[in-house]
Amino acid sequence: MVPNNSVLLQLAAQIRYRIVELSHRNHITHLASSLSCVDILCALYFETLNLSLENINDPQRNRFILSKGHAVLALYAVLEKRGILSADLLNEIGTNNALLGEHPSMNGIAGVEWATGSLGHGLSAGLGMALAAKIQKQSYTVTVLLSDGECNEGSVWEAALFAPKHGLKNLTAIVDYNKWQATGRSQEVMSLEPLAEKWHAFGWNVCEVDGHDFSALTDALNQESPLPKAIIAHTVKGKGVSFMEDDNNWHYRVPKKDELEKARLELLGK
Amino acid sequence: MRDAFAKTIHEIAQHDARVVLLSGDIGNRMFDAFKSEFPDRFYNCGVAEANMVTLSAGLASCGLLPVCYTIAPFITYRCMEQIRVDLCYQNLPVVLVGTGAGLSYANLGVTHHSLEDVGMLSTLPNMRIVAPCDRKELTTLLKHIYKTPQPTYLRIGKKGEPDLIEQQAVELGEPTVFSSGTDIALFGTGTIMAEVLLAGKQLQQAGRSVEIANIHTLKPLNQTYLQNLMHRCQRIIVVEEHGKTGGLCSAIADVFARSELKGSAPSFKFLSVENAFSFKFTGDQETLRKFHKIDASAIYNAAIET
Numbered sequence: 345m346v347p348n349n350s351v352l353l354q355l356a357a358q359i360r361y362r363i364v365e366l367s368h369r370n371h372i373t374h375l376a377s378s379l380s381c382v383d384i385l386c387a388l389y390f391e392t393l394n395l396s397l398e399n400i401n402d403p404q405r406n407r408f409i410l411s412k413g414h415a416v417l418a419l420y421a422v423l424e425k426r427g428i429l430s431a432d433l434l435n436e437i438g439t440n441n442a443l444l445g446e447h448p449s450m451n452g453i454a455g456v457e458w459a460t461g462s463l464g465h466g467l468s469a470g471l472g473m474a475l476a477a478k479i480q481k482q483s484y485t486v487t488v489l490l491s492d493g494e495c496n497e498g499s500v501w502e503a504a505l506f507a508p509k510h511g512l513k514n515l516t517a518i519v520d521y522n523k524w525q526a527t528g529r530s531q532e533v534m535s536l537e538p539l540a541e542k543w544h545a546f547g548w549n550v551c552e553v554d555g556h557d558f559s560a561l562t563d564a565l566n567q568e569s570p571l572p573k574a575i576i577a578h579t580v581k582g583k584g585v586s587f588m589e590d591d592n593n594w595h596y597r598v599p600k601k602d603e604l605e606k607a608r609l610e611l612l613g614k
Numbered sequence: 615m616r617d618a619f620a621k622t623i624h625e626i627a628q629h630d631a632r633v634v635l636l637s638g639d640i641g642n643r644m645f646d647a648f649k650s651e652f653p654d655r656f657y658n659c660g661v662a663e664a665n666m667v668t669l670s671a672g673l674a675s676c677g678l679l680p681v682c683y684t685i686a687p688f689i690t691y692r693c694m695e696q697i698r699v700d701l702c703y704q705n706l707p708v709v710l711v712g713t714g715a716g717l718s719y720a721n722l723g724v725t726h727h728s729l730e731d732v733g734m735l736s737t738l739p740n741m742r743i744v745a746p747c748d749r750k751e752l753t754t755l756l757k758h759i760y761k762t763p764q765p766t767y768l769r770i771g772k773k774g775e776p777d778l779i780e781q782q783a784v785e786l787g788e789p790t791v792f793s794s795g796t797d798i799a800l801f802g803t804g805t806i807m808a809e810v811l812l813a814g815k816q817l818q819q820a821g822r823s824v825e826i827a828n829i830h831t832l833k834p835l836n837q838t839y840l841q842n843l844m845h846r847c848q849r850i851i852v853v854e855e856h857g858k859t860g861g862l863c864s865a866i867a868d869v870f871a872r873s874e875l876k877g878s879a880p881s882f883k884f885l886s887v888e889n890a891f892s893f894k895f896t897g898d899q900e901t902l903r904k905f906h907k908i909d910a911s912a913i914y915n916a917a918i919e920t
């Protein structure tokens with residue numbers, strides 16, 4: 345059963361609160377980076393990817409790679425909501441001797457397809473998986489979530505050159521385009537714009553959407569295409585918590601107790 | 615330590631108009647003073663480290679003295695061939711600064727650990743490698759580096775490391791000797807010296823005569839000092855926040871194997887990180903240092919073990 349928009353909105357708000365709470369409690373940074381992509385992950389995990397605890401290790405499963413690995417809280421909180429990751433494990437994230445660290449790592453966590461944290465690797469890894477599906481005549485899809493600052497890396501564009509050439513229509517790249525990177529506005533650090541046109545010029549089927557609009561995201565994800573797809577998702581860094589929205593201090597900051605309370609009121613209404 | 619770097623490079627730039635600072639989308643606000651005084655000598659190169667390194671080599675080929683700053687794994691592993699061909703082969707005076715030495719960013723996971731950086735870079739001809747133990751040593755060594763420009767990797771901590779240097783003489787190429795001794799030699803490199811010094815003090819309190827030194831210049835290694843110590847001390851303990859291959863332990867084993875020792879050979883203990891990725895569980899720097907047995911109590915125990 346596919347949840348409708350209002351259910352998704354509620355799920356996303358709960359996931360956001362979980363992220364803020366974990367950041368506060370376990371002192372985990374990159375909070376705004378996580379909040380930025382919650383809706384994208386919800387659209388994927390609750391609408392299109394068809395991943396669940398039952399099929400998460402199935403060789404035929406659809407693959408998702410969080411290439412912007414610093415948004416690990418978002419991935420884990422969504423996997424938890426989806427029943428793939430246990431709350432006990434997630435509660436301990438980032439604490440001493442815990443299994444889960446502050447980037448997705450290769451320690452057998454169901455739902456983590458790739459160890460990331462060094463930016464600019466995920467798309468090439470996804471390319472390999474998408475090509476493997478073609479070679480092995482499998483029908484699974486591969487989706488990779490990148491950040492805009494990550495698109496500074498040359499490796500992203502090496503992958504971008506390869507995919508159309510080999511007709512990898514089973515590959516989707518999503519850019520969480522929140523207009524910020526670690527030390528400034530993405531457009532001020534590098535000449536990122538026109539970003540959609542760049543992907544288009546590289547031979548991808550490009551579509552620009554509001555990265556907080558579930559219907560738009562789902563439509564874009566479901567769109568059939570003879571080419572690899574690039575979804576430029578316009579987002580707000582820190583989305584969902586008014587005093588974190590578009591404030592890049594929350595790339596590194598961790599909320600204090602009173603800030604957590606304020607966030608809870610905003611997200612959960614209580 | 616990163617703030618000490620920002621302050622010192624700013625000072626150096628005030629005296630030398632050739633200094634250009636490049637950073638890879640990290641160090642938010644750290645370089646504000648530098649940027650406002652020298653807006654055309656600071657460049658944020660974005661999350662594109664390989665490009666940053668080779669472009670710095672291009673700058674250097676035209677007479678400038680660039681310094682590239684980002685997190686240790688990204689300035690080293692990520693740019694290995696750029697460093698080899700564009701910096702070392704062409705022998706150009708670029709300083710690469712890696713912040714987050716060893717397990718400084720332990721809790722960020724393997725992608726942010728730098729336990730193979732010295733090993734990789736020490737294989738490169740013309741490369742100089744320097745690992746200061748605290749802010750004061752970093753300040754002095756960075757100034758020395760700029761007096762003799764050549765390809766250099768400066769491996770530093772993050773922030774909040776304890777100050778260790780008091781009156782000790784600090785000189786590029788010379789170990790910083792914290793105490794002289796004849797019984798045990800205790801060597802470390804870089805930020806792990808905080809643990810080494812703690813263990814050393816305990817050993818001294820237990821009545822041992824301990825030579826404690828920071829071998830901050832890892833390449834080229836000061837062979838004379840090490841060979842003398844091998845003659846003087848019966849037990850040599852080497853500690854590093856680095857994997858067992860290619861770092862200080864390897865380098866000292868190499869010096870020993872090639873030396874012509876007269877008399878009885880000293881016994882060695884090498885404390886470094888096993889050649890395996892630590893991802894089975896997470897933890898902060900203190901926890902992972904303990905786990906890898908490179909913390910003060912592990913060092914002390916290794917020294918008194920017979």
Ligand SMILES: Cc1ncc(C[n+]2csc(CCOP(=O)(O)OP(=O)(O)O)c2C)c(N)n1
Binds near residue numbers: 414461
């Ligand atoms: C190769 C590499 N270089 C540098 C970093 C350090 N770093 C972590 S997040 C980040 C940039 C964040 O900006 P962006 O990629 O746009 O993601 P956002 O947090 O805005 O979603 C940087 C430079 C890294 N993780 N990997």
